[in-house]
Amino acid sequence: MTMAKAIVVLAVAALAMHQLAAAATDHPVGGNGAWDASGTSYNAWSAKQKFVQGDTLSFQYGSSHDVTEVTKAGYDACSGASPVKSYTGGATTVKLTTPGKHYFICSVPGHCAAGMKVEVTVAAAATTAPAPAKSKPRHQQRSVAPTPAPVPAPEAAPSTDELPNVSTPIAAPAPKSSDAAATMLGAKAVVGLAVAVAMALQLAM
Ligand SMILES: [Cu+2]
The missing domain is CATH 2.60.40.420 (Cupredoxins -  blue copper proteins)
Structure with a gap:
C-alpha cells in the first residue's frame, strides 16, 4: 500500500510538473x-x-x-x-x-x-484540450470494479473530479490480498488519478 501510495504521489508530482512546464514553453525561433x-x-x-x-x-x-x-x-x-x-x-x-x-x-x-x-x-x-481525455479515466476506473477488491472502486470513481481528495481514495483500496493485486489496483488508480489531476490542473488554468 505504501508502495502504491508512493507511486500515486510520484505520478501526481510528475504530472503537475509537466503541466507547469507546458504552461510556458519556450520556442527558440527556427528550432x-x-x-x-x-x-x-x-x-x-x-x-x-x-x-x-x-x-x-x-x-x-x-x-x-x-x-x-x-x-x-x-x-x-x-x-x-x-x-x-x-x-x-x-x-x-x-x-x-x-x-x-x-x-x-x-x-x-x-x-x-x-x-x-x-x-x-x-x-x-x-x-487547449481536455474534452477527449474525459472519457478515459471513467473507463479505467470502472475496470477496477471486477477485480478482487470491489469495495474501493466506487469510492475512487466519484473523487476523480475533486483535486483536494486525490490522496484520500488511496487509503481505502488497501486489499488484504496479494501484493500483485495491490500493485494492479495501484497502477489503475494511478492512471485514473493522474488523468483526473491533469484535468483539474488544466481546468484551474
Ligand atoms: Cu536582420
Missing part, C-alpha cells in the same frame, strides 16, 4: 533560436509548432539584426515602419500573451525579404 538571414524558413518551422498563450518565442541574433513585432500589414509589406514593438540587443524572448496571430520581422532593410520573418499562431490557454 535553435538563430535569427539571421541565412535562408532558414522560419514559417516552415512555426507551422509545426504548437504555441499556447503564455509561451515564449526566443531569438538570438547578431548586432546587425533586430526583432520587430509588426501587424499583418507590416509583415506582408516587410515594413517595420509602424512596429507593434521593437527589440534589440542580441537576445530577445517575447512572451506570447494574447491568442491569435503574431508577426515578427527583422526591420533592417532587405532582411525581412531575405527571410527574416515569421508568423506564429497562438492558441488560447483555456481551449
Whole structure:
C-alpha cells in the first residue's frame, strides 16, 4: 500500500510538473533560436509548432539584426515602419500573451525579404484540450470494479473530479490480498488519478 501510495504521489508530482512546464514553453525561433538571414524558413518551422498563450518565442541574433513585432500589414509589406514593438540587443524572448496571430520581422532593410520573418499562431490557454481525455479515466476506473477488491472502486470513481481528495481514495483500496493485486489496483488508480489531476490542473488554468 505504501508502495502504491508512493507511486500515486510520484505520478501526481510528475504530472503537475509537466503541466507547469507546458504552461510556458519556450520556442527558440527556427528550432535553435538563430535569427539571421541565412535562408532558414522560419514559417516552415512555426507551422509545426504548437504555441499556447503564455509561451515564449526566443531569438538570438547578431548586432546587425533586430526583432520587430509588426501587424499583418507590416509583415506582408516587410515594413517595420509602424512596429507593434521593437527589440534589440542580441537576445530577445517575447512572451506570447494574447491568442491569435503574431508577426515578427527583422526591420533592417532587405532582411525581412531575405527571410527574416515569421508568423506564429497562438492558441488560447483555456481551449487547449481536455474534452477527449474525459472519457478515459471513467473507463479505467470502472475496470477496477471486477477485480478482487470491489469495495474501493466506487469510492475512487466519484473523487476523480475533486483535486483536494486525490490522496484520500488511496487509503481505502488497501486489499488484504496479494501484493500483485495491490500493485494492479495501484497502477489503475494511478492512471485514473493522474488523468483526473491533469484535468483539474488544466481546468484551474
Ligand atoms: Cu536582420
